[in-house]
Amino acid sequence: METLGNLAFGLGVALTWQHLIYCFVGCFLGTLVGVLPGIGPVATVAMLLPFTFGLGPAPALIMLAGIYYGAQYGGSTTAILVNIPGESSSVITTLDGHQMARRGRAGPALGIAAIGSFIAGCIATLVVAFFAPPLAELALKFGPAEYFSLMVFGLIAAVVLARGSVIKAIAMVCFGILLGLVGTDVNSGTIRFGFGQPELTDGIGFVALAMAFFGITDVVANLEHKDKSDVYGERLGRVLPSWEDMRVSFWSIMRGTALGSILGILPGGGALLASFAAYMFEKKIAKPPRTFGEGDIRGVAAPESANNAGAQTSFIPMLTLGIPSNPTMALMIGALMIQGIAPGPQVMTERPELFWGLVASMWVGNLMLLVLNLPLIGLWVKLLAVPYRLLYPAIFVFCCIGVFTVDAKIFDIYMLAGLSAVAYVLFKLDCEPAPLILGFILGPMMEEQMRRAMMINFGDVTIFLSRPISAAFLIAAAVMMLLIALPALRAKREVAMQE
Amino acid sequence: MRIRSPKDFWAGLFFIAVALGFIGLSRQYGTGNMHRMGPGLFPTLVSVLLASLGLIISARAFVVDGPPVPRFHARPIIVSLAAIALFGMALAQFGLIAAVAALVLAGAVASRESRPLETLGLVIALIAFSALVFVWLLGLPIRLWPDA
Amino acid sequence: MRLVLTAVVSGLVLLAQPAQSQTYPTKPIHILVPYAPGGIADIASRIVGAKLTEAWGQPVVVENRPGGNAFIAMGAGAKAAPDGYTLTMATVGDVAITPALFKEMPYKWDDFAPIGTISDAPMVWAANANTPYKTVADMLAGAKAQPGRLSVGSPGNGSINQIVLEWTALNTGTQFQHIPYKGGAPAAAALAGGDIPFAILASSSAGPQVKAGRLRVLAVTGARPSKFNPEWPTLQSQGVKDVDASNWTLLLAPKGTPKAIVDKLQAEVAKILAMPDVKERFAGGGVETIPSTGAELDARVRKTAQQMAVIVEKAKIKPD
Incomplete structure (x- = not known):
């Protein structure tokens, strides 16, 4: 009950005119930089930092938080x-979201993303309000052993992402890990695979990698088809999700929110991990008819809810421990x-x-975002009616500027070109990019944590099994491996019988 | 022996090549021990796994049927990559306006459907948009013009 | 947005006048920062930059060029046109430690014309509150009892924090196990969560955890106690000879910048650092402002670089 009273008090703070305006400015700028690929919340928050000098701490925090979510x-x-x-x-939203757009269902995809995000945002705000201190304690319990086992679990689960060959997906995970290891x-402190280039000491840029494997490769593939104006189909379909869409996605949104709320508190890419986890979970348990990879609305609803819930709960370590869980949080500190x-x-x-003003403003901000985004969907969908010959150069421009703005390095643009060449070859050979991306992110973290765990425990490997959270993840990973291997073995037997 | 799934065959070879490259490069880094694992250990292990997977994928291509490698269209991919590289060079030398123009003009060659006048209009529109949004509204430190 | 408008307006005004060196600055000034937004070098640049804009009516653009052990921004800053329009905000590590670690460097101290020191962030040697170590003496006794078995976290290999660790170990004849993290935040989290018994952290990231009872500060690493937490003793006062380090930032122009411009910058920056509201902003982050002349900065960098080179060599700190 005390929390409810606090929330009401927070709402009183958040609903003053001044705070509402700053919340809106933050949400608006956040949506803008979110839509523009590459420029992330970090750059935007940094840019606005001097403007917050003149504000009080509450409006500053409310505005910067709005940018983030x-x-x-x-x-x-x-x-x-x-x-x-x-x-x-x-990244994960591209899998089914873009397929929906190609099937004339861009509107419902955008709609369910907005609605799912809103529901997730509301629930996650309550999670922050009620459970911040205990969740922060949980985050502190994650030592290197726990992180390592979580990464093992995540990487094995990554195979579930595969639409086609499982073994190729595993190979792509490995390739992703190797690319992720480039850098210091x-x-x-060793600089690995850097070829003496100072630009490579911090590794390959994630934005360049993602744009090469998704944006650029996709454009090239589209241009190869003869009838280019037909990329998005003739009918653009309805603009908002139907009740049926909502019914199908409801539990996906709930599960995504739950996973996102928990994973979001983990420092280091919680929101990203959350969206991957939610998608993989959905793909494994969703009721048929399952069309994941071909535009299943649940494949949009779950990860979008998860990443928004994760974004919200990633405030917990900062607010309760003073420990930032990602670069944007570090800036807010x-x-x-x-x-x-x-x-x-x-x-x-x-x-x-x-504290309570910020928590309440999160809810207000989510409502603003919903109101801001739903009417925009019609506009976005119309954008797809632009002939592809005009659309694709614009995609190039945004990809290139986006890649450049990350660190202001010209090198990254050449990197984008080089990675695009690799991505194109792999695309032609039916190797899917999503497992590669996951390997790229999780692999280096896994190595870092494994080696740190070994250093702290002086080479004692039993640590991974003697710590309960770590052991639980490893057991889950083993079960997951069985679940993946069984159907594959069965399929092999069938093939053998046919011959 | 006949390659029945060319896509898998070549994918396997690609993975093997990448893995061998990383194994070779990793040899300059120490492997350490269980207490202090060296920087070379993990990449070597992952590369060995990748090489074995590549071997399996390639070998399986002789047993299981699969689709042929689709036709390679030189124009879109080569023009796109060149346009991106051109953007980088132009941005370094002449600033954002020239870079966007170069990217759009060169990129337009990638599609056979592009029309000259339309493309010019697009150049102007995208320059205006990028300058307005990225430089003016978001205040990103990108220079528009060549340095005086 | 406001910056851009100021730029346009002042640009128009200045078009009417001939450009002279007395009129510096006549166009936007860029400050290169070798770190991502949010670090002390970044925040210091933004605070000082905003005040320079107020004083001179020219926008100051903070450009983050993180990465490459700061080589990218520092190299660019060293090679920039010496006209006072491209400055670099470096940290002590970039000018005093990195040169001792790497054989090939894209810049050297002599490539720069020093403007002045900016901010000084004290560091602390902290222990997890659940460990039995209450003082530096306890810790050193523990390290002597089991050499190399006590782990000390730091924000990374080659950080000034690691230098403090090795310096202490050298001067007390002890051995610790260094555990590098990817920045100060994960190191602080690991210490608060009890993964490691000790870490050397910025006092600002340790402070809240101390209040919450998760950490205990054993010592500050500078020669004098911190202004903000005078109750914390120094390493030196607890018998660790000579160790004196903190994380300070400095503003640089490229070598060859006209002396008149460097002096003008120096005077203005010193004035800004003395302003009560600026001091207050820095103090909020647990950081002191330390205005200086270019000559003082030059002397300080040379002295520190010498000390660091000795420690790096004796402790065999290597980037690979």
Whole structure:
């Protein structure tokens, strides 16, 4: 009951005119940078930082937070429309979202993404309000052993992403891991596979990789078809999801929200991990008819809900521990410090208007985003009616500028070209990009944590089984492996019998 | 012996080649021990796994039927890659306006359907949009013109 | 947006006048930052940049060029046209530690004309609150009892934090196990969660955890106690000889920048750093402002670089 009272108090803070305006500005800018591929919330928050000097801490935080979760909303738009993940956490949305768009269902895909995000945002806001301190404790329990086992589980589950050959998917995961290892090794400081290029010391840029394997390859593939104007089909279909769409997606949204809320609290790419996990889970358990990979609306609803829920709960470590879980959060801590507030457990008690105002503004912001996004869908869908010969050069422009803005490195643009060549070859050979992307992200984290766990425990491998959370993930990974292997073995037997 | 699934065959070879490359490069990094694993250990292990997977994929291509490698269309891919590289060079030398123009003009060659006048209009529209949104509204530090 | 408008307006005004060196600046000034947004170098640039804009009516554009061990931004800053329109905000590590670690460098200290020191962030040697170590003496005794078995986290290989660790170990004849993390935040989280018993952190990231009872500060790493937490003793006062390090930032122009411009920048920056509201902003992050002249900065960098080179060599810190 006390929490409800606090929430009401927070709403009182969030619903002042000043705060509403800053919340709107944040959501609007966030949607904009989310839609523009490459430019992420980090760059935007950094840019606005000097503007927040003159504001109080509450409006500053409310505006910056709006940018962050607004970007999660906007990121799905280009993923669905033109197969370019605007944010890393919307990579997974391209799988079914873009397929829906190609089948004339861009509207329902965008609609369910917005509605799913809204529902997830509302629930995750309550999670933050009610369970922030215990969830923060859980996040602290994750040591290197737990992270390692979680990554093992994630990588094995990545195979579920495969539409075609399982073994090729595993190979793509490995290739992704190797690409991810390029750059400075955290544990030893060695620069691996850098070829003496200072630009490679921090590894291959994620944005360049994702754009090469999704955006650019997709454009080239479209251009190879004779009738290019027909990419999106003639009929554009309805603009909003039908009740049937809503009914089918409802539990996917709920499951996505639950997974997102939990994974979001883990520092280091929680929202991204959440969207992958939600998709893989959905693909495994969803009731038939299952058309994952060919435009299943549940394949959009679950990951989009998950990444938005994750974005919301990723505030928990920052608000309750003062530990940022991603670069945007680190910036927000910077913004708070400039205001003379050291983020940490005491913020909740010493500055309740800040904590509860922010929590309430998250809910207000999600409502604003829904109101902002739903009417825009009609506009986005119309965009697809633009002839492809005009659309694709624009895609090139946004990909290139987006890649450049990440670190202002010209090198990254050449990298984009090089990676696109590789992506094209692999596309021609029916090797799917999604497992590669997951390997790229999880692989290096897995190595880092494994080696750190071994250092801290002086080479004692039993640590992975003696810590309960770690052991649970490893057992789950083993079960998952069996589940994947069984149908494959059965299929092989069938093939053998046919011959 | 006949290759029955060319796509798999070539994919397998690709993976083997990548894996061998990484194994070769990893040899310069130490492998360490269980307590202190070296920077070379993990990439070598993953590469060995990838090479074996590549071997299986290629070998299976002799047993299982699969589709042929689709026709390779030189124009879209080569023009696209060149246009992106051109964008990079133009951005470094002459700023954003020239780079966007170069990218759109060169990129238009990738499609046989492009029409000259339309493309010019598109160049102007995209320059205006990028300058407005990226440089003016978002204030990203990208220069528009060549340095004086 | 406001910056852009200011740029347009002042640009128009200036078109009417002939460009002279006294009128510097006549166009936007860029500050290159070798780190991602949110770090101290970035925030310092933004605070100082905003004030420079107020003073001179010219926009100051902060350009983050992270990565490559800061080689990318530092190299670009060293090679920029020496006209005062491209400056670099470096940290002590970039000018005093990196040169000792790498054989081939795209820049050297002599490529720069120093403007002045900006900010100084104290660091602390902290222990998890559930460990039995209450003082530096406890810790050193523990390290002597089991050499190399006590783990100390840091924000990365070659960080100033790691230098403090190795410096302490060298001067007390002890051995620790260094555990590098990818930045200060994960190191702080690992220490708060009890993965490791010790870490060397920025005092600003340790402070809230100390209040929450998760961490205990054993010592600050500078020669003097921190202004903000005078209750924390220094390493030196607890018997660790000579160790004196903190994470400070400095503003640089490329070598060959006209002296008049460097002096003008130096004077203005010093004035800004003395402003009460600027001091307050930095203090919010647990950071002090430390205005200086270019000559003072030059001397400090040379002295620190020498110390660091000795430690790097003795402790065999290598990037590979």
